[in-house]
Amino acid sequence: MITSRDVAQLAGVSQATVSRAMSSSSRISAATKAKVLAAMETLEYVPHAGAQAMKTQRTNTIGVVVADITNPFYPEVLDELTRELDAAGYRVVIWNAGGGSHHDALRAIQERAVDGVIFTTATEDSAELQAALKKGSPIVLINRRIDGLQCDQVTSDNLSGGAVVADYLIQHGKTRVGFIGGSESASTSRDRGQGFMNRMTEHGYPVPDDLLRQGGFSHEQSFRVMNDFINQANPPQAVFCANDLMAFGALDAVRSNGQAAPDDFWVIGYDDVEIAAWQSFDLTTVRQPSREMARVGAHMLLDRINSPQMSAQHVVFPCELIIRGSARD
Amino acid sequence: MITSRDVAQLAGVSQATVSRAMSSSSRISAATKAKVLAAMETLEYVPHAGAQAMKTQRTNTIGVVVADITNPFYPEVLDELTRELDAAGYRVVIWNAGGGSHHDALRAIQERAVDGVIFTTATEDSAELQAALKKGSPIVLINRRIDGLQCDQVTSDNLSGGAVVADYLIQHGKTRVGFIGGSESASTSRDRGQGFMNRMTEHGYPVPDDLLRQGGFSHEQSFRVMNDFINQANPPQAVFCANDLMAFGALDAVRSNGQAAPDDFWVIGYDDVEIAAWQSFDLTTVRQPSREMARVGAHMLLDRINSPQMSAQHVVFPCELIIRGSARD
DNA sequence: CAACGCGATGTATACGTATACACTCGTCAA
DNA sequence: TTGACGAGTGTATACGTATACATCGCGTTG
Numbered sequence A, B: 001m002i003t004s005r006d007v008a009q010l011a012g013v014s015q016a017t018v019s020r021a022m023s024s025s026s027r028i029s030a031a032t033k034a035k036v037l038a039a040m041e042t043l044e045y046v047p048h049a050g051a052q053a054m055k056t057q058r059t060n061t062i063g064v065v066v067a068d069i070t071n072p073f074y075p076e077v078l079d080e081l082t083r084e085l086d087a088a089g090y091r092v093v094i095w096n097a098g099g100g101s102h103h104d105a106l107r108a109i110q111e112r113a114v115d116g117v118i119f120t121t122a123t124e125d126s127a128e129l130q131a132a133l134k135k136g137s138p139i140v141l142i143n144r145r146i147d148g149l150q151c152d153q154v155t156s157d158n159l160s161g162g163a164v165v166a167d168y169l170i171q172h173g174k175t176r177v178g179f180i181g182g183s184e185s186a187s188t189s190r191d192r193g194q195g196f197m198n199r200m201t202e203h204g205y206p207v208p209d210d211l212l213r214q215g216g217f218s219h220e221q222s223f224r225v226m227n228d229f230i231n232q233a234n235p236p237q238a239v240f241c242a243n244d245l246m247a248f249g250a251l252d253a254v255r256s257n258g259q260a261a262p263d264d265f266w267v268i269g270y271d272d273v274e275i276a277a278w279q280s281f282d283l284t285t286v287r288q289p290s291r292e293m294a295r296v297g298a299h300m301l302l303d304r305i306n307s308p309q310m311s312a313q314h315v316v317f318p319c320e321l322i323i324r325g326s327a328r329d
Numbered sequence C: 001c002a003a004c005g006c007g008a009t010g011t012a013t014a015c016g017t018a019t020a021c022a023c024t025c026g027t028c029a030a
Numbered sequence D: 001t002t003g004a005c006g007a008g009t010g011t012a013t014a015c016g017t018a019t020a021c022a023t024c025g026c027g028t029t030g
Helices: A006-013 A015-020 A028-042 A049-056 A074-086 A101-110 A127-134 A158-171 A187-202 A219-231 A244-256 A290-306 B004-011 B015-022 B030-043 B051-056 B073-087 B102-110 B127-134 B158-171 B187-202 B218-231 B244-256 B290-306
Strands: A062-066 A089-098 A118-119 A139-142 A152-156 A179-181 A210-216 A238-241 A266-271 A285-286 A314-317 A320-322 B061-066 B091-096 B116-119 B139-142 B152-156 B177-181 B213-216 B238-241 B268-269 B283-285 B315-316 B318-322
Touching: A015 A028, A015 A219, A028 A285, A028 B177, A049 B051, A049 B061, A062 A074, A062 A101, A062 B051, A074 A290, A074 B073, A074 B091, A101 A118, A101 A127, A118 A152, A118 A290, A127 A139, A152 A158, A158 A187, A158 A238, A158 A285, A158 A320, A179 A187, A179 A219, A210 A219, A210 B290, A219 A238, A219 A244, A238 A244, A285 B268, A290 A314, B004 B015, B004 B030, B015 B030, B061 B073, B061 B102, B061 B244, B073 B091, B073 B218, B073 B290, B091 B102, B102 B116, B102 B127, B102 B213, B127 B139, B139 B290, B152 B158, B152 B244, B152 B290, B158 B187, B158 B238, B158 B268, B158 B318, B177 B187, B177 B218, B213 B218, B218 B238, B218 B244, B238 B244, B244 B268
Parallel strands: A062 A089, A062 A118, A118 A139, A139 A152, A152 A314, A179 A210, A179 A238, A238 A266, A266 A285, B061 B091, B061 B116, B116 B139, B139 B152, B152 B315, B177 B213, B177 B238, B238 B268, B268 B283
Antiparallel strands: A089 B091, A285 A320, B283 B318
C-alpha cells in the first residue's frame, strides 16, 4: 500500500506537506505542490478513506433507506439522490427492504460509517429514531412523515392530494368508489386515504367498508383486491389507489377480466412515476414532485451536517391531479 | 464520542480486553466478557468504522455500478444484491449513471472505501479496469462481458438468446423483422443482436438495414424508432428489442398508432423483468435469470475478497424464451 | 540596519482500534 | 516440590492521515 509517507519521500518533503498539497485550503508554495502532485501521480497514490475518516470524522458518504427498490417510485428518487449527492462529492449507500434497515442505518451513523441518513420510509415506531435525533444525528425524512419529531422532513401534501381525487370523481358522477391503501402504518397511505375519504363523506358519498382495503403497496396484492371488487355483487365505479404501483395492479385486474378503463372502471393512482405516462397505462394520477423532493431533501441533509444546530424544517410540496386515459370522460 | 477506552475504564479492564470482547474468536473469560458487554451497553458504545477500517483494511462495504437505476432491470438486480450482501454483513454503495461511475468505483477500491466492486455495466474501454485487476482489486462483472479480461464474470448466453428469437419468428412465418439495439458499445446488446441477426440470415431472411436501429436502452428512444418502423413504406411484421424497457417503448408506439400486438405487430423483448408479465404488457421476452446472476455474482465477489489468488471464473447462464401475448399466434 | 511579520515547511502528536508481546497466576505432571 | 505450561489480561505499538506548534528564511518597515 502506498502511503503519504512514500509520496513524501519521493518528493523530498515531509508527510505533512503531502497532506497539505491535497487540501487546497492549506498554504503551500506552487512549486512544492507541483512536486508533490507529480510524486502522487508517479506512485499512483490514493489516500486511505478509513484513515481520513478517523482524523476528520467525515466519510463523505450518505445512507439512504428505501422500502422496496422494485417499486418504481424509489428508483426515481434514488436516481435524483445519487446524482445530487454525487455532484456534491458524496457516495450513497442504500438499505433496501429488510426489516432491520432503519436500525442498520442509524447504527451506521454511530459508527461514523456515514455522515447522515435519508429515510424514504419510516416505521412509526420512532423510539430509536427519536433517540438518534437527540444525539444530533443528521437525519432527513423524505416522502413519509412522523409527527412531533424534531427532524427535517420533506413531504407532499397527501391530504389535499387525496381530496382532489374525491372532488374530481364526484364532479364526474362517480359516487360509488373504492380505496386501495398501502398499509395502515404508512403516513403517506393514511393521509391520502383520509384526505380522499373525508372529502367523499363531505360530498355525501362516504366510501363503504366493503370498498376499503389495503394493498400492501404492491402490484400483486392490489391486483387481487381489485379482482375482488370487480367480482362482488355491487362493484365500484372507480378506484383510487394509494400509489401508482397498486393502480397498475388494479388496471391489470380490470383488463384480465376482459374489461377496460375508463369504460368500465375508473382507476386513479398516486405518485406519477414515469411509466404512468406510458401509453400502455396512461394512468390518471396525483403527481408529487418526487425528484424535486429528493433534491431538496439531499440539500437539507448536507446543510444539517454542516450546521447541526439549525432547527428542523418541514417542507411540504403541493400535489397536482394529472388527468389521463384511465379516468376521464 | 464514546471509545473503547471509555468502555474499558467503566468495566475496569484494559482497552485491549474490550477489543477482545468483541472479536468472538479471541480468548477471554466469560465473566470479563459479560462485564465488558454490559459496559458497552451502558455507554451505548459503537466501534468507529474508520478506525476499524484502518486497522483491518476491511470495510464490509461493496460497491455496485449500474447504468440506469430507472431501468427496471437494475432495481431487480440491486434488490437481490442488497439482500444477499446484507445477509453476509456487507453494506452496499451504488454508483448510478454518471459518466464517471466506473472510475469512481475503482478509485473507491484504492481508497479502501469498499472491499470490492460489482459492475453491472461496463464501457468497453477497459484500460483502467485492466490496471485495477492487475493490482488485484476484487471486481466482478455481472450482465455485461468483456473479452480477454482476467476477471470474474457472470453473464447469460445472449448469443443463443437472440438466436432463439429468430427461430421462433421464422417458425411462425415472420420473415420481415426489425431489431432495436441498445448501443453498439454494450456487449449485451451486441450479442443479442448478433445472435438474432446471424440466425435470421441463416434462415435466409437477413434483417434489412432500414430495420436495424439503436434505441439507447430507453423507452423513449425505442418508442420513436418503432414509430418510424410503423410509418415507413414497408413496415416489419415483428420487432425484437435488446431489452424489455425498449420493448415496452415499441409496444407503446404500436398502441399509440391505434394498432395492437400481436395482431398488427409482434414485439419481443429481453430480460423478463417483473413487469413484463403484467397484464398490460404481457410481453413475449427472453428470460435471463437476473436474480440468480446477482446472487452468484455477489458470492463470487465475496470469495475473491477472501482468496484473491483464485483464478478468474466465467459463469454463463442459459436463457429461455417466454411466450406471452405480445408475440404469438 | 534591526526588528518584525509572514509565508513555507518540518516535527510531533492524536484520531480509535487490533494485535504482538509480556506478564501473572493457577494447574498439573514428573 | 518444582518446573513447565497455558489461559487470561495488560502494555505497547502500529495502522495512515490531518493539524497544532515550532522553526526557518526572507522581505518589509521604521
